[in-house]
Amino acid sequence: MDGRTRQASPAAANGRSLDPTADAPAGRVHAKQSAFYQRLFHRLFPQIDMPFRILLWNGEEFATAAGEPIASVHFRDRAAFLRLLLQPDLAFGDAYSDGRIEVEGDLIAFLERVYRAQPAPASVDFLRRCLAGWWVRPSANSANGSRRNIHHHYDLGNEFYRLWLDDQLVYTCAYFPNPDAGLDVAQTAKMDHVCRKLWLRPGENVVEAGCGWGSLARHMARDYGVTVTAYNISKEQIAYARKRAKAEGLADRVHYVEDDYRNISGRFDAFVSVGMLEHVGPPHYRELGSVIQRCLKPTGRGLIHSIGRNFAAPTSPWLEKRIFPGSYMPCLREIMDVFEPMEFSVLDVENLRLHYAKTLEHWLRRFEAVADQVEKMFDQRLVRAWRLYLAASLAGFTTGFMQLFQVVFAPATNNEIAWTRSRVYNPSANS
Amino acid sequence: MDGRTRQASPAAANGRSLDPTADAPAGRVHAKQSAFYQRLFHRLFPQIDMPFRILLWNGEEFATAAGEPIASVHFRDRAAFLRLLLQPDLAFGDAYSDGRIEVEGDLIAFLERVYRAQPAPASVDFLRRCLAGWWVRPSANSANGSRRNIHHHYDLGNEFYRLWLDDQLVYTCAYFPNPDAGLDVAQTAKMDHVCRKLWLRPGENVVEAGCGWGSLARHMARDYGVTVTAYNISKEQIAYARKRAKAEGLADRVHYVEDDYRNISGRFDAFVSVGMLEHVGPPHYRELGSVIQRCLKPTGRGLIHSIGRNFAAPTSPWLEKRIFPGSYMPCLREIMDVFEPMEFSVLDVENLRLHYAKTLEHWLRRFEAVADQVEKMFDQRLVRAWRLYLAASLAGFTTGFMQLFQVVFAPATNNEIAWTRSRVYNPSANS
Numbered sequence: 070m071d072g073r074t075r076q077a078s079p080a081a082a083n084g085r086s087l088d089p090t091a092d093a094p095a096g097r098v099h100a101k102q103s104a105f106y107q108r109l110f111h112r113l114f115p116q117i118d119m120p121f122r123i124l125l126w127n128g129e130e131f132a133t134a135a136g137e138p139i140a141s142v143h144f145r146d147r148a149a150f151l152r153l154l155l156q157p158d159l160a161f162g163d164a165y166s167d168g169r170i171e172v173e174g175d176l177i178a179f180l181e182r183v184y185r186a187q188p189a190p191a192s193v194d195f196l197r198r199c200l201a202g203w204w205v206r207p208s209a210n211s212a213n214g215s216r217r218n219i220h221h222h223y224d225l226g227n228e229f230y231r232l233w234l235d236d237q238l239v240y241t242c243a244y245f246p247n248p249d250a251g252l253d254v255a256q257t258a259k260m261d262h263v264c265r266k267l268w269l270r271p272g273e274n275v276v277e278a279g280c281g282w283g284s285l286a287r288h289m290a291r292d293y294g295v296t297v298t299a300y301n302i303s304k305e306q307i308a309y310a311r312k313r314a315k316a317e318g319l320a321d322r323v324h325y326v327e328d329d330y331r332n333i334s335g336r337f338d339a340f341v342s343v344g345m346l347e348h349v350g351p352p353h354y355r356e357l358g359s360v361i362q363r364c365l366k367p368t369g370r371g372l373i374h375s376i377g378r379n380f381a382a383p384t385s386p387w388l389e390k391r392i393f394p395g396s397y398m399p400c401l402r403e404i405m406d407v408f409e410p411m412e413f414s415v416l417d418v419e420n421l422r423l424h425y426a427k428t429l430e431h432w433l434r435r436f437e438a439v440a441d442q443v444e445k446m447f448d449q450r451l452v453r454a455w456r457l458y459l460a461a462s463l464a465g466f467t468t469g470f471m472q473l474f475q476v477v478f479a480p481a482t483n484n485e486i487a488w489t490r491s492r493v494y495n496p497s498a499n500s
Numbered sequence: 501m502d503g504r505t506r507q508a509s510p511a512a513a514n515g516r517s518l519d520p521t522a523d524a525p526a527g528r529v530h531a532k533q534s535a536f537y538q539r540l541f542h543r544l545f546p547q548i549d550m551p552f553r554i555l556l557w558n559g560e561e562f563a564t565a566a567g568e569p570i571a572s573v574h575f576r577d578r579a580a581f582l583r584l585l586l587q588p589d590l591a592f593g594d595a596y597s598d599g600r601i602e603v604e605g606d607l608i609a610f611l612e613r614v615y616r617a618q619p620a621p622a623s624v625d626f627l628r629r630c631l632a633g634w635w636v637r638p639s640a641n642s643a644n645g646s647r648r649n650i651h652h653h654y655d656l657g658n659e660f661y662r663l664w665l666d667d668q669l670v671y672t673c674a675y676f677p678n679p680d681a682g683l684d685v686a687q688t689a690k691m692d693h694v695c696r697k698l699w700l701r702p703g704e705n706v707v708e709a710g711c712g713w714g715s716l717a718r719h720m721a722r723d724y725g726v727t728v729t730a731y732n733i734s735k736e737q738i739a740y741a742r743k744r745a746k747a748e749g750l751a752d753r754v755h756y757v758e759d760d761y762r763n764i765s766g767r768f769d770a771f772v773s774v775g776m777l778e779h780v781g782p783p784h785y786r787e788l789g790s791v792i793q794r795c796l797k798p799t800g801r802g803l804i805h806s807i808g809r810n811f812a813a814p815t816s817p818w819l820e821k822r823i824f825p826g827s828y829m830p831c832l833r834e835i836m837d838v839f840e841p842m843e844f845s846v847l848d849v850e851n852l853r854l855h856y857a858k859t860l861e862h863w864l865r866r867f868e869a870v871a872d873q874v875e876k877m878f879d880q881r882l883v884r885a886w887r888l889y890l891a892a893s894l895a896g897f898t899t900g901f902m903q904l905f906q907v908v909f910a911p912a913t914n915n916e917i918a919w920t921r922s923r924v925y926n927p928s929a930n931s
Contacts, residue, residue, distance in 0.1 A: 185913070248919060379912050380840040401846055402836040409811040414900055415832055418849035423915065469845055469912030481810050481900030482616070484854065488679060494925035 103129040106150065113154050116186045121179070125150070139182055140174030162387030166454035176456070180464035187470065210350040210395045212329045216302050218348065218395035225447075227282070227309050232442055233435040238282035238309070241344035241374065242425040242473045252431040255424075260288040263341060265493040266417065266477050267370050268486075269293040273338035276300070276364055278330040278357075279345025283310025283323070289341075290322040298324045300333060331356065333364050339372075340365055346375035346404070347396050354399075354406035362411040368485045370477065371413070376425070377401065377472040385461075392458045398471060408478055416486060417477035425473045426466035433459045534560035537581065544585050547617045552610070556581070570613055571605030593818030597885040607887070611895035618901060641781040641826045643760045647733050649779065649826035656878075658713070658740050663873055664866040669713035669740070672775035672805065673856040673904045683862040686855075691719040694772060696924040697848065697908050698801050699917075700724040704769035707731070707795055709761040709788075710776025714741025714754070720772075721753040729755045731764060762787065764795050770803075771796055777806035777835070778827045785830075785837035793842040799916045801908065802844070807856070808832065808903040816892075823889045829902060839909055847917060848908035856904045857897035864890045 106125060110117075110133065120136040124143040132138060144150045149169040152160035164170040172179050210218065227238075234240055235252045243255035244262045263285065269275065271294030280286050280299035283306070289295050301307050307327045314323045330345065340361050349357055361371055378400045389396060401418070408415055436443070436459060444452050465471035479486055537556060541548075541564065551567040555574040563569060575581045580600040583591035595601040603610050641649065658669075665671055666683045674686035675693045694716065700706065702725030711717050711730035714737070721728050732738050738758045745754045761776065771792050780788055792802055809831045820827060832849070839846055867874070867890055875883045896902035910917055 244920075246920065246922075379843055379845055400836070400840065402833050402840065405831070405833040409831065409833065412810055412900075414810055414851060414853065414903060415849065415905075416851045418846065419921065420845060420847045422845065423917070423919065467915065469843075469914070472845060483900070484898065486854070488854070489675075489677065490850065490921070491677075491925045494922045 102127070103131050107131040107133075109154060114157070114186075117183070119182050119186065121182075124173075138174070140172050140176070140179040142179075143171040143173060145169045145171070156386065159386040159390065162385075162391060162454070162457060165457050166391070166450050168449065168453060176460045177464050177467075180461050181468050184464055184468040184470040210348060210353055212331060214395060215329060215348065218393075227305055229443065229446060230282075232439040233432060237284040237288075239284050240281055242376075242421055243428045243431075244421065245424055245427050248427060252428070252435075255428070255431075256284070257288070260285050261292070261496075262493065263343065263372055263374065263475070264289055264293050265496060266475065266490075267339045267341060267372050268492065269295050269339060271295065274298070274335075275339040275341060276333055276335065276337040278333065278340070278342040278360075279348070280306075280310065280325065281344065282306050283314060283325060285341070285343060286310070286323045286325070287314055287317060287319050290319050291317070295339075296322045296324075298326060298333075298335065298337075300326045300328055300330055302327065302329055331360060333360055335364060336366050337364050337369060338366055339370050341372045343372075343374040344376075346373055346407075347393070347398060350395060350397050351399060351403050351406060354403070355410050358407040358409075358411040358413070361407070362413075362480075365480060367480055368483050370416075370479045370483070370486065372475060372477050373404070373407065374473070374475045375399065375404070377404065377474045379469070379472060388458065388461075391454060401474065404474065404476065408476075412481045413478040414481045414483075415476060415478050417475075417490065419475045421473040421475060422466050422469065422471065425471070426463055429459055429463035429466065433463060533558070534562050538562040538564075540585060545588070545617075548614070550613045550617065552613075555604075569605070571603050571607070571610040573610070574602040574604060576600045576602070587817065590817040590821065593816075593822060593885070593888060596888050597822070597881050599880065599884060607891045608895050608898075611892050612899050615895055615899040615901040641779065641784055643762060645826060646760060646779065649824075658736055660874065660877060661713075663870040664863060668715040668719075670715050671712055673807075673852055674859045674862075675852065676855055676858050679858060683859070683866075686859070686862075687715070688719070691716050692723070692927075693924065694774065694803055694805065694906070695720055695724050696927060697906065697921075698770045698772060698803050699923065700726050700770060702726065705729070705766075706770040706772060707764055707766065707768040709764065709771070709773040709791075710779070711737075711741065711756065712775065713737050714745060714756060716772070716774060717741070717754045717756070718745055718748060718750050721750050722748070726770075727753045727755075729757060729764075729766065729768075731757050731759055731761055733758065733760055762791060764791055766795060767797050768795050768800060769797055770801050772803045774803075774805040775807075777804055777838075778824070778829060781826060781828050782830060782834050782837065785834070786841050789838040789840075789842040789844070792838070793844070793911075796911060798911055799914050801847075801910045801914070801917065803906060803908050804835070804838065805904070805906045806830065806835070808835065808905045810900070810903060819889065819892075822885060832905065835905065835907065839907075843912045844909040845912045845914075846907060846909050848906075848921065850906045852904040852906060853897050853900065853902065856902070857894055860890055860894035860897065864894060 103125060107123070110123065118134050120132055120134045120138045122130055122132055122138040122141040124130045124141055126144055126146045146169055149160070149164040152164065161170060165172070230238055230240060235256045237253070237256055239256040239259070242259065243252060244259035245255040246258050250258070267275075269289060273295045275289055275295050275297045277286050277297060277299040280301045283299060286297040286299040290297050299310070301310070304327060307325050310325045311320075314320050314325065330342075330349075346357075365371060376398045378398045381400050381403055384397050407413075433456075436455060440452050440456075443455070462471070466473070534556060538554070541554065541562075549565050551563055551565045551569045553561055553563055553569040553572040555561045555572055557575055557577045577600055580591070580595040583595065592601060596603070661669055661671060666687045668684070668687055670687040670690070673690065674683060675690035676686040677689050681689070698706075700720060704726045706720055706726050706728045708717050708728060708730040711732045714730060717728040717730040720726050730741070732741070735758060738756050741756045742751070745751050745756065761773075761780075777788075796802060807829045809829045812831050812834055815828050838844075864887075867886060871883050871887075874886070893902070897904070
């Protein structure tokens with residue numbers, strides 16, 4: 070309504086003129102309407118100063134900035150545009166999924182430019198930063214909440230994930246020994262990377278929190294001679310993991326438990342969690358730390374692998390509501406809540422951001438190759454939502470908006486830690 | 501005075517009996533006096549439950565707990581004991597330096613046991629943790645304060661450090677390719693480790709903040725083909741560094757600047773700071789971050805090497821007042837103040853705690869070998885103070901009370917970062 074008032078004023082009509090591109094199909098008759106939306110757009114997204122072509126439902130268009138447009142964003146109806154002004158992230162995701170917004174051109178390049186226009190941490194005020202971990206949390210990660218949240222994402226069906234993940238069904242960042250390595254090679258290399266960092270030795274026992282379809286647990290048992298107890302609250306994943314362990318003759322060395330990480334019991338040589346911290350939520354980090362402290366022997370080691378951020382910031386509401394309920398990407402400062410209160414020493418942090426971008430390139434390509442099958446399993450809406458989710462994640466990692474942290478830690482008093490990291494890179498070396 | 505009241509009461513006399521060791525020289529006549537001090541000791545150090553023999557000035561003694569004593573602590577006068585009760589850390593350090601307290605037995609083992617008796621972070625209340633960075637700061641690290649503080653420690657004289665440091669005069673944690681490597685080898689290996697982590701390439705320019713006697717700057721220029729601008733506010737160190745660079749024919753590639761890190765100017769491919777953050781102080785971390793942001797190119801990388809802690813805690817008042825004015829050992833959460841506000845990505849954190857313990861073993865051994873010469877240069881008090889400082893640091897690292905963090909970082913948008921860390925471990929490898 071404020072917008073309407075402005076539209077009527079001479080200032081609004083004259084303030085910011087249309088980009089006078091020669092080939093613009095916008096009729097002169099409608100110039101005022103298009104100018105109004107352009108003005109509205111700039112008022113609400115002052116940080117977006119890059120050239121997109123915005124196509125409106127009535128055939129009009131405007132450019133967001135001078136220069137060759139990176140992409141065209143087509144709004145199929147007025148409501149899709151107006152909702153964007155109220156809740157940009159959620160409305161864009163929903164309207165894109167519904168096909169009411171179409172991005173014509175390079176979706177990833179478009180998303181990269183949007184990420185790059187995000188405000189820097191210095192301009193995010195103190196209170197907002199403090200609240201970042203809490204203000205987007207409609208889906209609390211209590212034991213029951215976690216079960217519901219995890220079901221939402223992971224129980225879309227093993228068949229769905231089998232269509233486009235690697236053979237081992239590893240749904241976390243891979244480790245590419247070189248950028249040209251294939252996805253299967255890189256997922257196996259990631260598992261080896263994790264096992265070497267943990268310095269696993271035959272006969273040790275390992276607990277895994279959030280084991281997905283169980284690939285890492287089987288890998289550790291098979292290739293490193295350890296016994297593994299692996300927790301997960303996704304029914305479908307656990308069923309698949311058990312079946313596969315049995316088929317591979319590993320059932321006696323890998324024990325899959327359908328339960329919450331809070332219920333881990335026993336004492337272990339190593340704790341590992343790959344891609345679970347994102348679902349734990351900062352209010353529960355201390356609790357996770359105390360679970361690890363309780364279950365780790367004095368000479369134990371641990372590894373947590375998680376998506377993160379460079380500074381505390383809220384999760385995308387669309388991602389949090391539609392794709393990953395209860396998810397949050399912590400910065401290292403926040404992750405320290407797991408370690409500090411329990412007096413763990415952080416031994417090693419590695420940021421594998423570009424490896425996740427590469428992983429997502431593979432996933433997106435594989436997903437597009439089976440999009441028709443996915444549409445038949447679900448519908449066009451799910452295909453578009455997942456396309457956006459995978460492309461936005463890829464753009465998030467390439468732009469440095471998102472990080473991937475692998476953190477190795479141990480009780481502060483454990484002096485039986487690897488002397489150097491060279492064993493990770495030269496597995497046959499002695500030191 | 502409260503103690504006297506207690507001494508007079510029957511409860512005090514009967515409460516905690518003397519350890520009835522057969523060979524105790526304590527006369528029965530003085531039993532009450534010794535029992536009073538024992539009771540006082542336990543009241544004020546309830547966390548110390550390990551067996552030390554406490555020898556008093558009057559020939560009496562008591563044991564702090566049952567069992568074979570780890571060491572004997574000899575108080576030469578009553579004041580040394582009583583001051584300990586008021587300001588334990590500062591009073592112990594001062595009285596030890598003065599020879600009014602003697603530790604008979606293994607000083608390092610004794611200090612290790614004291615460290616292990618420190619309260620865990622969970623028992624340190626929230627407010628104390630928040631205040632930890634600020635409450636011990638009589639020596640603010642403003643530009644002038646820093647100059648005064650640095651002068652106190654580093655300008656003891658190059659001759660002093662030359663007596664017991666390695667040939668290159670490297671006064672920071674070394675990197676031992678294996679635990680048996682010599683100190684010279686390990687200091688050179690540390691410099692290579694830093695250079696490889698920074699992925700230095702010939703022709704690049706590097707800025708170093710806090711360059712000590714300039715060894716790393718010369719190493720980078722000589723072995724990695726870069727030009728270096730190295731800042732330090734210690735007059736003596738800078739003079740030595742310039743002379744040595746000239747003698748080694750490196751004067752055209754290494755420029756030593758006697759100035760504060762806050763005055764760094766120019767744009768560089770790499771920023772490096774080894775052992776300076778301890779002197780910066782948490783209130784100045786953000787300022788340091790903005791200096792780095794200002795001076796680093798978009799494709800730049802940085803490395804900060806610093807002593808740290810597993811959780812925020814105050815500096816030892818003795819260390820802060822007598823050895824390193826203005827020093828503070830931050831935890832990773834605090835170190836993030838350098839990186840987060842400037843949107844740096846943390847790429848790699850390595851904890852080299854046990855390497856610092858090993859470095860200190862070498863330093864302490866070499867220091868003891870020249871203790872007579874040091875006493876002639878200064879006095880017995882300085883010898884004892886430095887013995888305690890080196891031994892306490894060694895014990896701090898072996899017990900996990902202190903950490904050594906090497907943090908590699910880059911601007912969030914820099915995608916020209918090393919693909920993996922394997923180059924650090926296999927320098928001839930391609931990826």
